[in-house]
Amino acid sequence: MARPYKNNYLPSFDGIRSQVLGHPKLEGVIDNEVREYLAGMQDECFASVRFSRPHHSPYIQPRGGYATFDRQQKLTKALSEAGADFLPLTIDSYTRHNDYDRAQLLLEKSLGDGKDYLNGYPLVNHGFEITRLLFTDLNKPVSLRHGTPDARVLVEMAIASGITEIEGGGISYCLPYSMNYPLDRALLNWQYIDRLAAQYSTPERPIHREFFGPLTGTMVPPAMMIAVSIIELLLAAEQGVCSATVAFSQTGSFFQDVATANVFRKFSAKYLQELGFTDMKVYLAYHHWMGAFPPDRRKADYLIACASLTAKIIGADKVITKTRDEAWGIPSIQANVEAIQETNYVMSKFISTSSLNSPNIERESQLIAREARSIIDAVLDMPGNNFWYSVNRAVHMGIIDIPFAPNLANRNRLLTVRDGNLAIRIKSAGSVPLDDTAIEEERALLQQYPSSFISTADQMLGDINVML
Amino acid sequence: MKAYIDIGSTILKFALINNQGSILSQAFYERSYEEKITTQLDRVLAEHRKKSQIDAIRICSSANGGLRVGVLGLTNTFSISIVANLALSAGANVVVRDVFNELKIGPPIELDVLIVTGGIDCSNMKQLGNKVKTLNLANYQFQSLIYAGNKYLFESFKSIFPNSKAVDNPMGTDLSLSSEKLIDVLRLSYIEDLVDRKGIEELHKISEVPIWPTPGVVNLAFEAAFSSSLGAIYPTPFLVIDIGGATTDVHFGLECLSETTALRPGTFRNSNRHVFAELGVFASKASTEIALKSHERFFDLLEVIYQENASNKYAEFTEYEMDKDFLFVACFFLALDALYFNRNEMVPNLNFSKISSIVITGGASQSANIVWLQTVIDMFLSENSKRSIRIIFDTNYDMWTYGLEKVSPI
Numbered sequence: 024m025a026r027p028y029k030n031n032y033l034p035s036f037d038g039i040r041s042q043v044l045g046h047p048k049l050e051g052v053i054d055n056e057v058r059e060y061l062a063g064m065q066d067e068c069f070a071s072v073r074f075s076r077p078h079h080s081p082y083i084q085p086r087g088g089y090a091t092f093d094r095q096q097k098l099t100k101a102l103s104e105a106g107a108d109f110l111p112l113t114i115d116s117y118t119r120h121n122d123y124d125r126a127q128l129l130l131e132k133s134l135g136d137g138k139d140y141l142n143g144y145p146l147v148n149h150g151f152e153i154t155r156l157l158f159t160d161l162n163k164p165v166s167l168r169h170g171t172p173d174a175r176v177l178v179e180m181a182i183a184s185g186i187t188e189i190e191g192g193g194i195s196y197c198l199p200y201s202m203n204y205p206l207d208r209a210l211l212n213w214q215y216i217d218r219l220a221a222q223y224s225t226p227e228r229p230i231h232r233e234f235f236g237p238l239t240g241t242m243v244p245p246a247m248m249i250a251v252s253i254i255e256l257l258l259a260a261e262q263g264v265c266s267a268t269v270a271f272s273q274t275g276s277f278f279q280d281v282a283t284a285n286v287f288r289k290f291s292a293k294y295l296q297e298l299g300f301t302d303m304k305v306y307l308a309y310h311h312w313m314g315a316f317p318p319d320r321r322k323a324d325y326l327i328a329c330a331s332l333t334a335k336i337i338g339a340d341k342v343i344t345k346t347r348d349e350a351w352g353i354p355s356i357q358a359n360v361e362a363i364q365e366t367n368y369v370m371s372k373f374i375s376t377s378s379l380n381s382p383n384i385e386r387e388s389q390l391i392a393r394e395a396r397s398i399i400d401a402v403l404d405m406p407g408n409n410f411w412y413s414v415n416r417a418v419h420m421g422i423i424d425i426p427f428a429p430n431l432a433n434r435n436r437l438l439t440v441r442d443g444n445l446a447i448r449i450k451s452a453g454s455v456p457l458d459d460t461a462i463e464e465e466r467a468l469l470q471q472y473p474s475s476f477i478s479t480a481d482q483m484l485g486d487i488n489v490m491l
Numbered sequence: 492m493k494a495y496i497d498i499g500s501t502i503l504k505f506a507l508i509n510n511q512g513s514i515l516s517q518a519f520y521e522r523s524y525e526e527k528i529t530t531q532l533d534r535v536l537a538e539h540r541k542k543s544q545i546d547a548i549r550i551c552s553s554a555n556g557g558l559r560v561g562v563l564g565l566t567n568t569f570s571i572s573i574v575a576n577l578a579l580s581a582g583a584n585v586v587v588r589d590v591f592n593e594l595k596i597g598p599p600i601e602l603d604v605l606i607v608t609g610g611i612d613c614s615n616m617k618q619l620g621n622k623v624k625t626l627n628l629a630n631y632q633f634q635s636l637i638y639a640g641n642k643y644l645f646e647s648f649k650s651i652f653p654n655s656k657a658v659d660n661p662m663g664t665d666l667s668l669s670s671e672k673l674i675d676v677l678r679l680s681y682i683e684d685l686v687d688r689k690g691i692e693e694l695h696k697i698s699e700v701p702i703w704p705t706p707g708v709v710n711l712a713f714e715a716a717f718s719s720s721l722g723a724i725y726p727t728p729f730l731v732i733d734i735g736g737a738t739t740d741v742h743f744g745l746e747c748l749s750e751t752t753a754l755r756p757g758t759f760r761n762s763n764r765h766v767f768a769e770l771g772v773f774a775s776k777a778s779t780e781i782a783l784k785s786h787e788r789f790f791d792l793l794e795v796i797y798q799e800n801a802s803n804k805y806a807e808f809t810e811y812e813m814d815k816d817f818l819f820v821a822c823f824f825l826a827l828d829a830l831y832f833n834r835n836e837m838v839p840n841l842n843f844s845k846i847s848s849i850v851i852t853g854g855a856s857q858s859a860n861i862v863w864l865q866t867v868i869d870m871f872l873s874e875n876s877k878r879s880i881r882i883i884f885d886t887n888y889d890m891w892t893y894g895l896e897k898v899s900p901i
Binding site for chain 2: 034035038039042043045046047048120121122123124125127128172173202203204205207208211412431
């Protein structure tokens with residue numbers, strides 16, 4: 024069985040790295056210089072250090088990226104002053120798809136016209152020297168937010184820029200983000216990134232990794248979010264990563280969120296322990312609603328407030344915010360600032376002293392745990408010698424199946440709907456190996472809380488647009 | 492030690508491989524058509540056995556131009572693309588892609604294998620069923636007939652063409668590639684095809700692996716390179732280009748496909764092969780010259796290669812034949828041009844800014860001019876990204892040896 028094990032490092036990492044560093048965009052990125060730069064940064068700039076310190080409320084992290092340096096700098100300062108604990112650097116879509124030429128063209132046009140033609144910061148084209156200036160003196164950790172199947176050049180540039188938290192993974196940044204990119208190569212690229220993060224880490228100040236649990240953000244059942252994140256966590260652990268965050272997004276059902284958080288915590292610890300990765304520290308992040316956002320800004324505010332409250336109740340270590348402008352495109356600086364303030368207000372006014380429980384939450388937790396365990400164990404029990412390759416095969420076989428993921432490798436046989444309580448239910452498992460009792464339980468819950476839709480197609484559309 | 496052998500139409504390539512998979516020595520022999528291939532091979536092996544112990548032998552073959560495959564579609568878009576793509580990846584030579592009952596003039600096309608395809612696996616396909624009943628294969632003369640279409644119609648197909656065999660429908664239940672079984676069947680057909688040719692069957696007995704076509708071996712190496720130490724030698728993503736006498740082969744990954752390509756991404760594998768059948772330095776020399784001379788950037792190409800001597804070369808090449816060194820450049824240029832610009836919907840359109848390196852393998856890796864090829868690449872890149880694609884010559888035939896190493900015994 025291809026179980027992950029300690030120190031199962033990516034073969035030929037040094038050789039591959041010398042090739043990656045040979046990329047013309049990485050000219051000037053020198054390992055020793057980057058290490059010195061990281062060593063000179065304050066402890067506060069390291070996500071891993073921040074997470075390890077006691078915190079009674081989730082850290083707040085907005086999203087945000089603009090094409091030009093000047094605008095990005097204004098955004099970064101504004102977010103920091105508004106109270107963001109973690110600062111974002113969101114990358115544009117062309118860079119995410121390694122099309123640095125087009126990113127350069129549109130960066131120049133943005134500079135010329137004084138208008139943004141990119142939906143994020145083209146870090147690879149800006150380079151690390153100027154990007155370091157974005158964060159100097161702010162003394163806050165910076166998180167790289169992107170969606171890149173081959174992020175090797177980008178992450179080299181990010182760490183050289185002083186970014187200490189890298190989001191993504193071979194599954195979560197390939198299947199939901201790219202139609203064509205081959206999954207096997209994405210998994211190998213992310214092994215490189217995990218190994219790179221481990222190599223730049225010191226025992227006191229590791230480079231932190233975060234896995235993108237929300238996936239497509241649309242009707243993904245909690246068990247699949249958990250299974251994918253735990254698998255990415257194990258893949259990273261193999262490469263020597265020792266500080267990481269698992270994450271999920273608001274499902275639309277409050278008690279399902281609470282149950283998901285419970286299982287996430289339990290399973291992260293369980294699988295790391297069982298497989299011998301005892302030195303890994305794991306935290307939990309919660310994303311504000313990632314699906315179709317209401318265009319009505321008042322409704323958007325309500326949704327953000329509810330999500331912030333949930334983040335607080337589940338005891339998340341970090342909450343990643345959305346803005347009231349979400350339905351309308353790239354949010355303004357002001358909208359982002361207000362989202363931080365709103366999130367901060369809700370979380371500071373609500374003091375949660377004990378964990379929440381109820382028969383419904385308990386029942387949901389047991390169901391999610393049973394399903395997530397079935398998926399993870401099916402991957403762990405696959406024959407072969409390499410865990411990453413088992414993961415690749417598991418996707419192609421439909422064991423891992425992400426609703427609405429556009430990638431060609433994704434089977435798209437898993438069908439989910441919402442029950443009358445807005446919890447996400449698995450209507451048809453496709454090839455996802457769920458046991459009969461789990462399927463029966465899903466059906467029973469669907470019957471117990473029936474939805475008002477008559478046809479499945481109408482129901483799917485209604486479920487996607489549930490928050491509008 | 493192992494002996495790796497590539498039997499070509501004109502050259503027999505021999506390599507001695509140590510237990511770590513590295514080449515210790517290589518030798519090239521002109522194919523002697525006055526004796527059986529087995530006789531020549533025995534002689535070559537005896538010569539090497541005097542110096543080294545050979546424990547095992549692996550053979551591939553690029554002789555006879557590969558398996559001649561025709562693809563006939565009952566429907567006219569996705570199935571043909573998918574099947575042709577699988578056939579190319581198997582190392583076959585796709586000589587014709589036709590649509591159902593097209594009117595043809597002239598003698599039947601000679602093929603080793605005819606593949607009939609079309610439709611997804613849906614049970615209610617009345618129109619497709621009618622096409623099967625009225626299918627006319629008189630345009631083709633073939634050794635073997637494979638049905639790779641809607642699975643519910645195979646019985647009907649078989650009743651009309653009793654000697655046909657079926658493989659899983661490559662399209663399955665949607666319009667994307669879902670089964671690669673056809674590749675295995677074609678590789679097997681290649682072996683049978685070779686065995687049937689006089690004198691070849693003996694080779695089969697001495698090779699510890701099935702004899703695959705050489706392009707299929709290279710494609711296998713390309714596919715596996717990303718997860719092996721080759722990934723550390725060639726910056727990924729990379730293309731592999733083999734400029735040969737008759738054809739120019741390009742092996743490319745799905746991740747380099749441009750979003751503007753006319754071909755549906757779902758019709759591709761992760762690792763694909765495209766063949767420019769009209770580009771080559773010997774058998775296809777004339778068609779290469781014609782294509783280049785009529786190209787709008789012919790003089791631009793001469794200028795970047797020959798600089799101040801471009802006018803003289805222009806005069807020379809318009810009157811006389813091009814030399815081999817320049818023909819490598821011509822094939823390379825025309826292949827890149829076709830891949831870069833979306834001119835022909837049968838050619839995949841690649842996004843060059845996503846490519847990190849181009850590996851030149853085969854004969855060109857031994858004799859083409861690396862500086863010239865690098866200059867050609869720069870013609871397709873913006874000022875900003877010049878030199879961002881590296882040319883690497885596979886001078887040790889790593890792609891070939893690695894591919895042969897990866898072929899599994901039956």
